[in-house]
Amino acid sequence: MRVNSKAVLIAITVATTAFSSAQSAPNVTLGKLGQALESIKIYSRMSTKSRVYYSAKPYEYLIIRSTKDSNWIGVVMRTGVLGYAQADAIARLPYDVTTESAEKPTASGRDVGSSTSRGAIAQYGLRYQGTPYVWGGNDLNKGIDCSGFVKQLFGKIGVSLPRTASEQALVGKPIRNYEELQPGDRLYFWEKKRNKIGHTGIYLGNGYFVHSSRGKGGVSTDILTEKWQRILVAARR
Numbered sequence: 001m002r003v004n005s006k007a008v009l010i011a012i013t014v015a016t017t018a019f020s021s022a023q024s025a026p027n028v029t030l031g032k033l034g035q036a037l038e039s040i041k042i043y044s045r046m047s048t049k050s051r052v053y054y055s056a057k058p059y060e061y062l063i064i065r066s067t068k069d070s071n072w073i074g075v076v077m078r079t080g081v082l083g084y085a086q087a088d089a090i091a092r093l094p095y096d097v098t099t100e101s102a103e104k105p106t107a108s109g110r111d112v113g114s115s116t117s118r119g120a121i122a123q124y125g126l127r128y129q130g131t132p133y134v135w136g137g138n139d140l141n142k143g144i145d146c147s148g149f150v151k152q153l154f155g156k157i158g159v160s161l162p163r164t165a166s167e168q169a170l171v172g173k174p175i176r177n178y179e180e181l182q183p184g185d186r187l188y189f190w191e192k193k194r195n196k197i198g199h200t201g202i203y204l205g206n207g208y209f210v211h212s213s214r215g216k217g218g219v220s221t222d223i224l225t226e227k228w229q230r231i232l233v234a235a236r237r
């Protein structure tokens with residue numbers, strides 16, 4: 001599977017709170033609208049020594065989120081990955097940036113949920129970045145493990161999945177060619193120590209996925225590097 005690791009800013013749809021509330025279906029808020037005050041770099045971590053995701057031009061619009069560090073602001077990339085820029089270089093504008101909400105799935109072959117609902121729930125999972133990893137946990141805010149994370153998110157669009165990763169990997173339409181992965185597809189990884197499927201996440205697109213990772217201490221994003229591709233043994237839709 002060839003991974004395109006270049007992160008490009010998402011095209012934005014701007015809506016004020018009043019406009020959003022007037023829609024017939026609720027929208028998922030991705031963040032607030034921001035604007036670069038100068039040429040800035042967007043980093044993979046809250047450090048100027050980390051990898052640069054993107055270089056924004058002066059007056060370029062960005063989707064931003066608050067962080068725990070007032071010196072840094074989160075920037076939503078096209079892939080759904082959260083980058084970081086220095087806060088004093090971005091103006092915060094009083095607008096929400098929204099995307100179409102998840103919709104209730106209808107039966108469609110062996111697919112689990114519609115493509116719209118799966119893609120929306122993948123993006124929605126980014127809201128829980130930073131939730132701590134807890135073995136056997138089921139709380140998206142207080143603590144959750146990898147399979148609990150996937151199960152809870154899909155439950156929000158009316159899809160009931162089994163509790164463990166190995167059981168979940170048997171549900172839905174199998175993706176034989178990983179070049180055909182779509183946002184919202186579920187990924188399953190082999191755990192050598194237990195000699196079974198032991199980890200799972202949700203594909204975001206452009207080579208990225210979101211998961212609850214013990215190694216990273218909780219819900220976070222990763223890119224499907226060679227390390228992950230070696231143990232990726234199943235994908236389901």
